[in-house]
Each structure stands twice: as structure tokens, then as C-alpha cells.
Amino acid sequence: MSTPPLILASASPRRRELLGRLGVPFEVAPADVDENVGKPGMRPERVARALARRKALAVAAQRPGAAVLAADTVVALRGRLLGKPADAAEAWAMLRTLRGRQHRVVTGVALATGGRVRVRHVVTTVHMRSYSDDEIAASIAAGTPFDKAGAYAIQDPVFRPVACHDGCYCNVVGLPLAPVIELLAGVGIQVPRADPGDLLPACTRCPLFPCAPLDTGASR
Numbered sequence: 396m397s398t399p400p401l402i403l404a405s406a407s408p409r410r411r412e413l414l415g416r417l418g419v420p421f422e423v424a425p426a427d428v429d430e431n432v433g434k435p436g437m438r439p440e441r442v443a444r445a446l447a448r449r450k451a452l453a454v455a456a457q458r459p460g461a462a463v464l465a466a467d468t469v470v471a472l473r474g475r476l477l478g479k480p481a482d483a484a485e486a487w488a489m490l491r492t493l494r495g496r497q498h499r500v501v502t503g504v505a506l507a508t509g510g511r512v513r514v515r516h517v518v519t520t521v522h523m524r525s526y527s528d529d530e531i532a533a534s535i536a537a538g539t540p541f542d543k544a545g546a547y548a549i550q551d552p553v554f555r556p557v558a559c560h561d562g563c564y565c566n567v568v569g570l571p572l573a574p575v576i577e578l579l580a581g582v583g584i585q586v587p588r589a590d591p592g593d594l595l596p597a598c599t600r601c602p603l604f605p606c607a608p609l610d611t612g613a614s615r
Contacts, residue, residue, distance in 0.1 A: 398583050398584055399460060399461055399462040399508055399509075399582065399583075399584070400420075400421075400422065400460075400461045401419055401420065401461070401584060402421060402423070402454060402461045402462065402463045402464065403423050403424070403464050404426040404450045404451055404453070404454040404464065404465040405423070405425060405465065405466060406423070406425035407542070407569055409548075409568050409569045409570070410466060410569050411423060413572060414464070414575070416572070416588060416595070417572065417575070417576065417586045417587070417588050417589065418587035418588040419579065419584060419585075419587065421464075424454050424458065424463075426449075426450035426451075426454050426465060427453065428446075428453050430446055430467070430478070436474070439469045439471040439476055439499065439501040440501055442467075442469050443467050443501045443502055443516055444505070444514050444516050446467035446469075446503060447465045447466050447467045447502075447503035447504055448503070448505045448507075448512055448514050450465035450466075450467065450505070451464065451465035451505040451506065451507035451512055452505075452507055452512060454507075455507035461508070462506060462507070462508040462579070462582050463506070463507045464504070464505070465504070465505045465506075466503065466504045466505070467503050468500060468501070468502045468544045468569050469500070469501045469502075469503075469544060470493075470499075470544045470545030471498060471499045471500075472492065472493065472496070472498040472499075477489050477492075477493075477498075477544060478544055479541065479543060479544055479546075480540050480541060480546045483535050486531075486534075486535050486540040486541065489540070489545055490531045490534070490540070490546050490556070491528075491531065493523045493546075494526060494531075495523060495524070495525040496522075497522045497523070498523070498545070499519070499520055500518070500519045500520075500521055500544075500545070500567045501516060501517070501518050502516065502517050502566045502569065502570065502571055503515070503516045504517070504570070504571065504574050504578065506578040506581075508582050509582075513578055513581060513582075515574040517563050517566040517571040517573075518562065518566075519560055519563050519567050520562060521557055521560045522557065522558045522559050522560065523556055523557060523558060524556065524558040526556055530554060533553070533554070534551070534553075534556075537553070539554065549564065549567040549568060550568055562601075562602060563601050563603050564597035565594075565595065565597070565598065565601070572594060572598060572601075573603035573604050574603065
């Protein structure tokens with residue numbers, strides 16, 4: 396049985412970079428789907444899983460025989476879901492709301508192949524630092540918030556909005572690698588670089604990988 400070609404159903408450069416770290420050849424075919432899903436009060440885990448599944452199926456319908464990987468990331472604060480800000484005003488509102496508080500980041504990951512869809516999700520708790528209004532303004536001026544759920548990037552080397560996190564770092568970036576490795580292995584796709592030591596420094600402390608240390612609070 397031949398290994399199906401892998402397709403990443405995302406236009407996100409961050410997801411492309413993370414998947415590329417695994418050393419698996421893949422193509423990119425962004426999914427064009429309506430990202431409005433669910434009802435008010437719907438749990439973020441269900442939203443993220445439903446959107447990831449929708450994206451995977453949309454591309455799989457166009458590429459039969461391929462394995463289609465999709466993901467969706469949701470920022471949740473006290474029952475409120477924060478998506479990608481539509482404009483500077485919304486970015487301001489999101490970043491001010493998140494400032495100095497903790498929230499959850501949920502990423503749903505789906506792999507569609509052979510008429511079947513396998514779905515996982517990961518939750519990370521993120522603690523934001525008390526950044527200033529000037530720092531928010533600088534981030535918005537740089538254009539950083541506008542393609543990111545919650546209007547921020549944990550890996551932003553200038554803004555550095557996150558004080559610490561509990562859980563998977565790659566999940567906050569947009570693609571938790573441990574469940575991706577599991578999903579790919581489940582359909583016979585070999586992952587050349589599956590050891591956390593070969594990935595990001597944060598992966599060596601990720602609780603999703605076997606034998607990871609329990610203390611994962613430090614943020615990079």
C-alpha cells in the first residue's frame with residue numbers, strides 16, 4: 396500500500412514552518428471555507444475541531460487519494476472566543492482585554508484520508524504580561540496582529556506579549572506537533588524528525604511528548 400501524499404490545508408506561514416520541521420514532504424492547498432461555525436456559548440474545543448474538520452474535508456474533496464491536514468486555532472477568554480482582528484480597533488480591544496490576564500488557546504487538528512477524518516485538539520493556558528499601550532500601538536503599526544487569533548503571536552521577538560504558558564508551545568503558534576505526528580503515523584506517513592529534541596527547544600518540555608518534564612511554564 397502506497398503512502399498518500401500529504402497536503403497542508405492552510406495558508407499560514409507559521410503552520411508551514413512547523414510542519415516543515417518534521418521533515419515530511421507536503422504540498423500547500425489553503426482551504427476556502429466559512430469560518431463562522433457554532434452557536435453562542437459553544438465550547439472552544441468544539442469550534443476548533445469543527446473548523447479543522449471542515450477545512451480538511453473541503454480540500455480532501457478536491458484531492459482524493461491525498462492525506463489532508465488542517466488546523467484551526469481559537470483563543471478563549473472567560474467564554475468569549477477571540478478570532479483574527481478585522482481592523483486596528485479590534486486588535487486594540489483584544490490586546491487590552493488580554494493584557495495581564497490568562498486565557499486558553501485551543502487548536503483543532505484534522506487529518507482526512509480515505510474517506511475518514513481523524514480529529515484531535517490541544518489546550519494551552521497562556522499568561523499575558525502587563526504590556527503598555529505604546530507596545531500595543533507598535534505591534535499594530537507593524538501589522539503583526541491581523542492574521543492571528545487573539546491578535547498576538549507567542550513567538551513575536553519584539554512585542555513578547557506572553558509572560559509564560561502551561562502546555563504545548565506549538566499549539567499557541569498554531570500547530571501542535573505531537574498530535575500531528577500521531578495522526579500522520581496512523582495513516583502510514585513516516586515522520587523523519589519525530590523526536591522533540593530535533594524540533595523546537597520548547598518541544599523538549601512539551602507535556603504532549605513522552606518523558607517530557609512536568610514543568611512547562613517557561614515561555615520562549
